[in-house]
Amino acid sequence: MASTYPCSHFCCSSNSTSTTPTTRFSLSFCGSLLTTHSLTRACSRSRLQAKFEKFQGDPPLDNLQDTTPSSSSSQAVQEEEEKEEDDSCLPSDLEGAVRQSGEASALFVSSGGMRAIVELLIPQLQFLDDEGAQAELWELSRIFLDTLIEETGCQKVRAIFPDAGASALLNYRWKDAAFGFSSLSDRKPVESEDEIVVMVVPDYQMLGYVEKIASQLSDDPPRPLIMWNPRLISEDVGVGFNVRKLRRYFLSTFTTVYSMRPMPTGAVFRCYPGLWKVFYDDKDRPNRYLLARDLVTRPDAEELEVCCY
Numbered sequence: 001m002a003s004t005y006p007c008s009h010f011c012c013s014s015n016s017t018s019t020t021p022t023t024r025f026s027l028s029f030c031g032s033l034l035t036t037h038s039l040t041r042a043c044s045r046s047r048l049q050a051k052f053e054k055f056q057g058d059p060p061l062d063n064l065q066d067t068t069p070s071s072s073s074s075q076a077v078q079e080e081e082e083k084e085e086d087d088s089c090l091p092s093d094l095e096g097a098v099r100q101s102g103e104a105s106a107l108f109v110s111s112g113g114m115r116a117i118v119e120l121l122i123p124q125l126q127f128l129d130d131e132g133a134q135a136e137l138w139e140l141s142r143i144f145l146d147t148l149i150e151e152t153g154c155q156k157v158r159a160i161f162p163d164a165g166a167s168a169l170l171n172y173r174w175k176d177a178a179f180g181f182s183s184l185s186d187r188k189p190v191e192s193e194d195e196i197v198v199m200v201v202p203d204y205q206m207l208g209y210v211e212k213i214a215s216q217l218s219d220d221p222p223r224p225l226i227m228w229n230p231r232l233i234s235e236d237v238g239v240g241f242n243v244r245k246l247r248r249y250f251l252s253t254f255t256t257v258y259s260m261r262p263m264p265t266g267a268v269f270r271c272y273p274g275l276w277k278v279f280y281d282d283k284d285r286p287n288r289y290l291l292a293r294d295l296v297t298r299p300d301a302e303e304l305e306v307c308c309y
Contacts, residue, residue, distance in 0.1 A: 086291040087279060089271060094122065098140045101228075101258035102147025104272040108257045109196060109224045110152055111273075115214070115254040116226045118144070121261040125229065137229075138170055141200045144228055145179050148198070156195040160184055160213070162203060184209040190216060196224045203231040211250060227254065256298065266292065266307070268299060278307040 091097040101118045108116050125137060141159070149157055157179040161167040164183040171181040179198075182189040184206045190197055190213060197217060202210045210232065217223045232251070233243055257272035266280040267289060278299055279289035292307035293299075299307070 085288075087289040089274065089277065090267075090269060090289070094120075094124075094140070095143060097260055098143045099147050100271060102144045103151055104258045105144075105226050106148050106151030108255065108272050109148075109226075113255060113257070114218075114222055114224050116224070116257045116272075117230060117251075117254045118226065118228045118258045119256065119260070120229055121259070123262075134166075137201065138166070141228060142170075142174065142177070145177075145198060148196070148226075149178050152196065154195045156180075156193050158182060158190055158194040158197045160186075160189050160197060160199045160202075162201055162206065184213070189213060194223065196226070198226045198228055199230070201229050201231060202227055204233060207232055207246070214250075226257075259298070263304070268304070270298075278304065280307060 091100045097120060101120070105116055105118060124133070125140075145157065145159055149155070155178065159177075159179050160182045161170065162184060164185060167181045167183040167186075171177075180191065180194065184199070184202060189209075197213070199210065199213070210227075210230075214225055217225050232246060255272070256270060259268065259270040259276075261268040266278065268276065268278055270276045276295040276298055278292045278295065280292045282288040282290045293303070295303070
């Protein structure tokens with residue numbers, strides 16, 4: 001767990017501690033995104049709807065033919081909404097997940113947390129070879145940054161992007177942004193007046209810059225650092241000595257305040273200040289999940305196998 005300091009050192013208190021939206025979306029899209037749509041969408045956004053359905057856009061029009069449910073069905077939906085489901089903590093779509101991660105990060109920082117990681121281990125955010133995928137990632141990072149600023153009230157937030165090209169392009173496009181722009185390789189990526197620093201998708205090739213900036217932010221006065229969707233461990237590199245050293249001495253100083261990881265038969269989820277949650281598929285209700293276990297720390301492979309298989 002990262003060390004903590006009083007929030008007054010860098011920002012005002014969070015104006016919201018709520019991190020639980022009222023709708024859910026499906027995490028079962030390993031290998032491909034969700035292709036099913038819940039018919040109950042027509043009877044309001046009830047908790048019976050398939051989670052993550054919005055990844056595929058709006059449902060077909062023929063699913064919305066009857067948009068005026070009967071009084072009995074409306075009552076059933078209302079009663080269902082009042083029930084607390086195992087997967088009620090899950091957000092309704094990808095944008096909702098990003099906002100939720102911003103709220104969790106704000107709560108962590110406002111509670112005195114100094115080093116945080118947000119990870120959305122979702123397939124469509126893992127492959128950024130084409131320009132369209134990168135553009136979507138930048139837009140999602142903007143949602144995170146705006147949410148963080150709104151929830152903390154801090155006006156001196158610095159966003160550090162992977163390279164100078166991305167930083168310059170986004171600075172040009174987002175002229176109304178309430179945060180500063182830098183890149184990892186800038187001569188001076190962080191200014192003395194910056195109160196919160198967010199590294200957007202830092203990768204292992206820039207690890208030296210990441211560690212240097214993190215060290216600088218630990219000096220007096222210490223300032224919070226959030227790594228949003230870091231890629232500091234490459235599958236090509238393997239799990240050799242350098243990776244083990246990175247995990248032990250650097251990443252261990254960070255708190256994972258938000259994590260969403262889909263699996264073939266369930267999902268792993270954490271939203272600060274809550275516990276780690278392992279879900280498994282509800283076989284009686286497609287695209288719904290049941291809670292297998294709450295954990296204080298991130299579940300390892302053995303624990304996941306016991307819970308989900």
